[in-house]
Amino acid sequence: MDELVIHGGTPLMGEVTVSGSKNAVVAIIPAAVLVDGVCRIENVPNISDVAVITELLTRLGAVCTRLDDGSLEIDSRKVNKYNPPHELVKKMRASYYLIGALLGRFNNAQVCMPGGCNFGHRPIDLHIKGFEAVGATVDEVGEVITAYTDELKGGSIYLDFASVGATINIMLATVRANGVTTIENAAKEPHIVDVANFLNAMGANIKGAGTDTIKIIGVDRLGGGTYSIIPDQIEAGTFMIAAAATRGDVLVKNVIPRHMETLTAKLTEMGVTVEEFDDSIRVYAPTRPTRARVKTMPYPGFPTDLQALMVALMALAEGISSMTETVYDNRFQYVDELRRMGADINVDGRTAMIRGVPKLVGANVTSMDLRAGAAVLVAGLAAEGKTVINTMAHIDRGYDNIIEKMTALGASLERVSIAEKV
Ligand code: EPZ
Numbered sequence: 001m002d003e004l005v006i007h008g009g010t011p012l013m014g015e016v017t018v019s020g021s022k023n024a025v026v027a028i029i030p031a032a033v034l035v036d037g038v039c040r041i042e043n044v045p046n047i048s049d050v051a052v053i054t055e056l057l058t059r060l061g062a063v064c065t066r067l068d069d070g071s072l073e074i075d076s077r078k079v080n081k082y083n084p085p086h087e088l089v090k091k092m093r094a095s096y097y098l099i100g101a102l103l104g105r106f107n108n109a110q111v112c113m114p115g116g117c118n119f120g121h122r123p124i125d126l127h128i129k130g131f132e133a134v135g136a137t138v139d140e141v142g143e144v145i146t147a148y149t150d151e152l153k154g155g156s157i158y159l160d161f162a163s164v165g166a167t168i169n170i171m172l173a174t175v176r177a178n179g180v181t182t183i184e185n186a187a188k189e190p191h192i193v194d195v196a197n198f199l200n201a202m203g204a205n206i207k208g209a210g211t212d213t214i215k216i217i218g219v220d221r222l223g224g225g226t227y228s229i230i231p232d233q234i235e236a237g238t239f240m241i242a243a244a245a246t247r248g249d250v251l252v253k254n255v256i257p258r259h260m261e262t263l264t265a266k267l268t269e270m271g272v273t274v275e276e277f278d279d280s281i282r283v284y285a286p287t288r289p290t291r292a293r294v295k296t297m298p299y300p301g302f303p304t305d306l307q308a309l310m311v312a313l314m315a316l317a318e319g320i321s322s323m324t325e326t327v328y329d330n331r332f333q334y335v336d337e338l339r340r341m342g343a344d345i346n347v348d349g350r351t352a353m354i355r356g357v358p359k360l361v362g363a364n365v366t367s368m369d370l371r372a373g374a375a376v377l378v379a380g381l382a383a384e385g386k387t388v389i390n391t392m393a394h395i396d397r398g399y400d401n402i403i404e405k406m407t408a409l410g411a412s413l414e415r416v417s418i419a420e421k422v
Contacts (some may be wrong), residue, residue, distance in 0.1 A: 004389040004403070006380035007412040008362055012248035014409045018236045018255055019045035019400035020229035024191035026094035027168045028198045028229065029053045032074040033062070033101040034175060035202050037224025042071045044229060045400040048393075052091045056084050056098065075224075076105075083110040086143075090115040092397070096124060096145075096165060100172030103136060103147045112143045119369060120330035126163045130170035133157045134177055147173075154179025154218060162187040162298040167214065168195050175204045177218040186214045189299040190233055190259045198227045233259045234305045235399060236281070238374050240264075241309045242406070243283035244272045245316060245382040250409060253280040262302045266292050266310070270317060291319030291356065296327050308334050308375035315343035316382060317356040324351045334372030337365040341379055341387070362387040370394045377402070381411050 020043035030053060032039045044050060044066075054064045054072065061079040066072055082102040089095040095114040102109035113124075124145070128138045131147050133155040139146045154177055159166055167187040172195075174181040186192070188210050196209030202225050205217040236255040243250035244267055257264070257276040264274045264281065270289035275282040292314065296304040304327040314321035315338055325331045332347045339345060340363045344355040362385030367373030373394040380387030389395075392415055395402060403415055 001418050002392040003416045003418060004377065004392050004395070005414045005416055006362070006377065006387040006389070008380050008383040008385065008387060010246065010381075010410050010412060012243050012246045012250050012381065012406070012409040012411060015251040015253055016239050016405050016409055017253045018231045018239070019043070021045075021191050021194060021232040022047055022049055022234070022398045023164070023189070024194035025050055025229050026053050026092070027097050027191065027195045028227070029057060029072070029074065030094075030097035030101040031172055031195060031199060033057065033060070033076045033079055033098070034104050034172065034199075035076060035222045035224055037075075037077070037222075039074045039202065039224055040071055040226040041074065042069075042226065042228040044070055044072045045232065046070070047398055047400050048396045049092050049094065049398060052088060053094060056088050056095060059085055059088065079105070082106045082108045086112040093122065093165070096127065097169055097172060099127065099145055099147055100131070100169035103131060103149070104152065104173045104176050107150065107152065108148045110144060110146045113145065119333060120328045124165070126159050126161065126166035127169045130157045130166055130183070131173055134174050134181055136173070152177035154181045156182045156184070158184040159186060162212065164189050164192065167192055171195060171199065171206060171214065171216055174216045174218060175199050175206065176220065176222065177216075179218055181216040181218070183214045183216075184212065186212050187298055188212060190230055190256070194230045201225050201227045231255050234303065234371070236260055237263050237303065237306045238309055238378070238399070239405075240267065240274070240281060240283045241306070241313050242378045242381055244270070244285040244289055245313045245378050247285050248409070249282070249284045251280055251282045255279060255281055257281055262300065263306060266294055266302065270313075289313065289317040291317050291321040293322045295324040298327065304328060304331065305371050307331060308371050309378055311335070311345065311352060311354060312338060312375045312379040314354040315345065315356060315360060315379065319356055321354040321356065322351060323354065326350065333368045334375055337368065337372070337376050338379055340365055341383055343379070359384055361385055364388045364390070366390050367394045370398045374399065381406065381413070
């Protein structure tokens with residue numbers, strides 16, 4: 001296991017380039033199972049979730065080749081199994097996209113319940129509702145989900161909650177179904193649109209992705225092709241918030257400014273200067289940010305995945321801020337770690353009240369999950385003194401070379417192998 005040692009207090013200055021979207025690529029790689037040809041996927045981030053989902057496809061019989069330019073070539077024509085190994089599936093929540101993809105390919109899928117970040121109950125009832133609406137029988141025996149049918153037929157699904165995972169999984173299951181499937185109250189996140197654009201580039205016929213009604217007109221076959229992953233909205237937001245928290249001046253490159261609109265608006269409200277260009281955003285914060293009130297919502301609202309990061313910034317802002325988490329029922333577990341660094345935060349149910357302090361102080365802290373780990377990393381960059389984060393494993397799941405990127409911006413941080421410390 002690797003620790004992260006941070007010597008904080010240095011404003012981040014310079015330019016950073018955002019990598020491809022984790023939450024798009026961990027759906028697009030399973031989607032390649034549906035393609036009768038070779039997919040070349042470009043702008044693939046170098047993160048451990050990509051390694052796991054790629055290994056899952058390989059274990060099913062796909063040939064996956066990482067090219068020198070970082071692209072990933074996948075040939076799924078020899079995939080002949082629909083029961084991926086449980087120990088790999090459990091490593092990440094996005095493994096559940098294999099249910100939709102394998103059901104769409106083989107009319108059969110046997111996948112155990114996935115793992116992933118633990119912040120409250122994360123059922124997949126809406127995914128199952130979608131599969132059943134298009135003719136599949138879904139059994140849950142112990143931890144294993146078995147979905148099977150003689151024929152997938154188009155159907156209509158209303159999602160009780162605009163679930164990202166359910167929206168994508170239903171698209172995967174129905175892209176080659178007989179007939180037209182409609183998803184109402186669909187999720188609209190940028191990565192939903194990216195998955196639909198990937199499938200359409202392979203020959204699918206999906207309309208309305210990015211709106212709350214998606215129509216999937218089933219096609220007989222998807223051929224190979226090339227597709228480039230969109231920039232990672234949450235990585236971009238992480239660097240924007242880190243620039244503000246350290247009072248720095250950073251140009252975040254390879255972004256789609258429209259995807260960052262709610263964060264840009266909130267940072268501007270807090271007195272941070274945010275300049276938008278075609279494919280980059282400059283964040284400049286020479287003075288102490290002021291308080292804000294934020295509520296997380298499905299896209300285009302404030303992303304729940306930036307909630308912990310925004311609270312880390314609020315911990316340093318002047319005045320009393322509030323953060324309300326509406327997507328998950330327990331996503332404030334990281335607050336104790338920020339308190340260890342001197343933050344003044346009170347959590348009551350789904351709302352945290354944050355009384356800003358002039359400075360945070362470095363401490364030994366725990367990374368609770370992927371975005372909580374990023375939040376204590378940003379807090380450590382802003383804090384005075386030394387912060388040690390107990391593990392990089394969570395952060396490595398979703399951030400491509402974050403240590404190199406932050407170091408290039410002037411930060412002082414180092415990955416230390418625990419074995420070396422003995
Ligand atoms: C995706 O998770 C992301 N993960 C999450 O990002 C992100 O927080 C989330 O979307 C919301 O934006 C990936 O894309 C791999 P949901 P997902 O289905 O699909 C409830 C990160 O840090 N729900 O929109 O699991 C669920 O319990 C990760 O990159 C049901 O009740 O999110 C939750 O409260 C963390 N039944 C809410 O909906 C269902 O069948 C949102 O879940 C499905 C979901």
